[in-house]
Amino acid sequence: MKQHFPAILLALLFITGCTDRSNVSEQESTTTAATTISSFRDDENIEEHTASTSSEITEPTQGISSEPTQEPEPDIISTEPPAPETTPAETTSTTSTTIEIAAEPPFEYQDLIVHFIDVGQGDSTFIELPNGETMLIDAGEREYGDRVVAYIYNQGYDTLDYVVATHPHTDHIGGIVDVLNAFPTKNFYMTSYVNPTQTFDDMLTAVENNGAAAHEVMAGAVIVSEPELLVEVVAPKALADDSNNNSVVIKLTYGENKFLFTGDAEKDEEDGIWTNIKCDVLKVGHHGSDTSSTKNFLKKVEPTYSVISCGLYNSYGHPDEAVLKRLYDRNINVYRTDIQGTIVFRSDGKDITVNNAPVEYTLPVTTTTTQATEPQEEPASLTYVLNTNTKKIHYPSYSSVDQMKEKNKAYTDDYAGAIAQGYVPCKNCNPTG
Numbered sequence: 294m295k296q297h298f299p300a301i302l303l304a305l306l307f308i309t310g311c312t313d314r315s316n317v318s319e320q321e322s323t324t325t326a327a328t329t330i331s332s333f334r335d336d337e338n339i340e341e342h343t344a345s346t347s348s349e350i351t352e353p354t355q356g357i358s359s360e361p362t363q364e365p366e367p368d369i370i371s372t373e374p375p376a377p378e379t380t381p382a383e384t385t386s387t388t389s390t391t392i393e394i395a396a397e398p399p400f401e402y403q404d405l406i407v408h409f410i411d412v413g414q415g416d417s418t419f420i421e422l423p424n425g426e427t428m429l430i431d432a433g434e435r436e437y438g439d440r441v442v443a444y445i446y447n448q449g450y451d452t453l454d455y456v457v458a459t460h461p462h463t464d465h466i467g468g469i470v471d472v473l474n475a476f477p478t479k480n481f482y483m484t485s486y487v488n489p490t491q492t493f494d495d496m497l498t499a500v501e502n503n504g505a506a507a508h509e510v511m512a513g514a515v516i517v518s519e520p521e522l523l524v525e526v527v528a529p530k531a532l533a534d535d536s537n538n539n540s541v542v543i544k545l546t547y548g549e550n551k552f553l554f555t556g557d558a559e560k561d562e563e564d565g566i567w568t569n570i571k572c573d574v575l576k577v578g579h580h581g582s583d584t585s586s587t588k589n590f591l592k593k594v595e596p597t598y599s600v601i602s603c604g605l606y607n608s609y610g611h612p613d614e615a616v617l618k619r620l621y622d623r624n625i626n627v628y629r630t631d632i633q634g635t636i637v638f639r640s641d642g643k644d645i646t647v648n649n650a651p652v653e654y655t656l657p658v659t660t661t662t663t664q665a666t667e668p669q670e671e672p673a674s675l676t677y678v679l680n681t682n683t684k685k686i687h688y689p690s691y692s693s694v695d696q697m698k699e700k701n702k703a704y705t706d707d708y709a710g711a712i713a714q715g716y717v718p719c720k721n722c723n724p725t726g
């Protein structure tokens with residue numbers, strides 16, 4: 294955005310070959326710090342970070358994070374509706390989080406659309422902001438880059454305004470290379486945590502080639518701030534030793550509706566979040582791993598909806614049974630990309646609708662209830678049956694599918710995704726993608 298350009302020039306002056314980052318923060322009052330890729334990828338820098346202690350790693354961020362964290366939390370949302378009298382009542386959605394006083398967004402705003410793209414075992418969220426801008430948070434493994442690019446094109450976009458790399462793990466940043474090579478991008482965001490891997494290096498090269506303005510962000514940074522629309526970084530507060538707990542956690546507010554995107558944040562990072570994170574929709578941290586989504590955290594977020602992005606029968610056991618239980622115990626609707634494919638949420642600033650029904654909670658096999666004897670119904674829309682034991686893909690009509698144990702069965706529409714998870718087509722029924 295326009296206001297970043299002076300910041301970039303200043304950052305170029307101060308950051309390149311200069312270790313005193315306090316200068317940068319002095320110049321950065323409201324926008325996020327812009328930096329150059331050369332500072333991320335400088336060989337000396339990378340070695341320093343690899344070999345250094347955690348205190349050395351956190352040092353460079355203090356300059357950047359100290360300024361934004363002192364900012365009062367913007368409370369532009371729904372307290373002062375600009376034009377409350379003209380509110381056509383068009384509530385067609387099924388579920389709602391409506392509170393009585395509705396703030397009216399500027400009339401030219403479109404719906405906010407949040408796409409949790411199915412990228413197998415990974416994360417990728419494409420957001421059509423109500424002001425017409427676009428944001429992509431992560432892009433899955435490298436092999437899913439094409440899919441993410443195609444998906445965004447199919448929504449009618451050929452540029453991106455904001456691309457966020459939550460943290461350097463390949464299941465989040467791998468596909469960003471293809472995305473940045475495909476779309477002219479205005480702004481790129483990550484923390485200053487570096488990870489000297491080939492994928493990380495490829496991503497930085499892609500940022501450089503793209504020409505996107507690169508910003509280091511920490512808790513307190515604001516990415517978009519407009520009437521009724523706010524995109525802010527709520528974590529990490531300080532750099533941690535491990536990649537997951539450095540995930541850029543983003544809170545998106547549109548009118549009365551709030552979304553929280555957590556990357557792979559685990560308990561430590563969740564516990565460190567200081568701001569109000571009560572949200573309607575939670576992107577469940579770390580693919581539903583038990584390292585994340587603690588009871589306390591879920592209590593703070595109190596979501597109506599949750600989305601777990603993971604690969605079908607991935608080798609990590611995501612989502613963890615304990616996490617599912619914590620979600621269902623709190624009556625949170627659960628959506629899963631491994632079972633349902635891409636999940637799309639739409640918000641008009643008041644009500645939220647989803648393109649799918651929530652996934653029913655399947656009780657653990659050991660539990661004896663009246664439902665336990667009912668056979669698991671096969672989802673009608675899913676084209677393939679997976680044998681999670683033999684790792685075979687079958688057509689549902691294949692005779693031996695009936696003989697498979699229910700606990701070994703999984704269903705999917707995503708043939709390529711199953712192959713990516715290590716499944717092989719059955720030689721008898723010979724399913725194809």
Ligand SMILES: [Zn+2]
Nearest residue numbers: 415462464557
């Ligand atoms: Zn991950």
Ligand SMILES: [Zn+2]
Nearest residue numbers: 462536537557
């Ligand atoms: Zn991770």
